[in-house]
Amino acid sequence: MLRVNEMNTFIGRKRIVKNVSLQVSPGDIVGLVGPNGAGKTTIMKTILGLAKFTGNISINDKEVTENNHNALSEVGALIEHPAIYPFLSGLQNLELYSHDKHDVMNIISMLQMDAYIKGKAKGYSLGMKQKLGIAIALLNHPKLIILDEPMNGLDVEATIGVRKIIKQYAEQGTAFLISSHILSELQKVMTRIVLINDGKIIVNRDIKEFNQISHQKYRLDTEKNEFSMQLLKSNSIPISKNEDYLLVKKEDIFKAQDILYKNQIHLKEMSPMNANFEQIIVSILEKQRGQHHEK
Template identity: 45%
Template sequence: MNNTLEIKHLEKNFGKKKILTDISFTVTKGHIVGLVGANGAGKTTIMKAILGLVGFSNGTITINGESVSLNKHQALSKVGALIENPGIYPYLTGWDHLRLFAEKNITKSMMTELVSALKMDKYIHQKAKGYSLGMKQKLGIALAFLNNPDFVILDEPMNGLDPQATFDLRQLITTKANEGTTFLISSHILGELEKLAKDLVIIDRGQIIKQTTTYELLSTGEKYFVLQTSDDDRAQQLLLDHNFNLKEDISILVPNIDNNSLANALKVLINNNIDVLDVQHKDNDLEVSLLELLQHGEEGVK
């Protein structure tokens, strides 16, 4: 596979404190990769190191085969990024920002198309000092996309965005990825990341504990049957009496352990004159799957 980004054995210390330990992962060209972990796990430090904004103690970072370091930035010429809060000049308009940072090949029509995609038309010619948090965030995102980068790095891009703006950003990222742009995205809004990311790099306390796909992580999570009956309280007690390990007290969640799990549960209920009104499948979402992985600690280390 053609990798846009390769990180090998990256280490970062602040004084005697170790921030990153033996970080190694790849980002495949054209993929949307989610970098996930708890606050303080080291996600932003990794992104800053990729962008040559902070140095590192050991290891290598290459983008499209070219190395990146604190003093070597040539490989970043086709990289767009939004890290932490966007840098906004309050007395410039949003349009002024785009003009200021646009390369010579970026035309007015290309800028207008980007503004429309993020639904910034109504305020793009207003001074940024009057922008709300969400408006500033969208301007920062627009600047990251402005020069048609091959690789885009976004740190918490949904911060401050309302549901419509989040949807618009998701559409833009998906469109660009389908056109071949590579993405590395950090977000604590795991529901949105689940809709976007094909691959995941999971970090905990400065260490990579797993590089996987979203599908693989979700498929390893627990699965349940959710039952609705004519008498849920009695149905729960009957299943417990027959050694079914129900997941919660508030719902009848029968673990999908094997192909006979549902059939056996239904047989118990029907034999006891309880009508089954509805059966639904329930899978773990990304948040639950990630929490389960982190709770396993060393069992998740690869």
């Protein structure tokens, strides 16, 4: 659905996005993750033909250039702030962009906007404006939907509703590219993670594959934890302590068991430790920064 090949984006003479290549297939929900200023919004704007770039971008095999936006006819987008006319009602805003009245009413109902949709948009709260921006992006059954921070200003109920809608559209074959700093929300919907730092992709993985990283350490509890810790260290096994437990890397687990058994130390518990999503992202970024400083 979307192919990006060796894309470099420039603001003035400064290169903001560096050699980015990625693919999004029908039904994919790709999460664009990274620290502030990493280049996530710039990548999205470039795909929408809103920035000067080199490389190739194609949507459904149609090329996007700075001057030719025909390929974007099947793309819905919400970037930064919703493009809303304040003196029109929410309904009139939707009707401006829509080709199908039934589609409009369906989206209003899905996003639970019926109560205020006929009121002027200038009187909307941040959350109401955000919902209207999402509604505009969903109009006309797009093949690709690009959402920049879609959960901004939404309450818990609205967030759950938007999540369900994203999954529903993806099941029907719509592709999504979504950036969000609320990683826990993105984690619940995305099928692939693309981690960006300093304008470059540093991780591009299927989410199931990525989640396996979370089982990197095992928690051990023995009848003699202090002695066990010294023993394992003296056998060159990296080990740390967390509260009353010992932490051992996954690859060292069998070796650790053998050493404890030889020394007649009974193991009371051994279980995988789940690192949460944010911790994994932070540790990858820290590792990358460390490598960058070494260079």
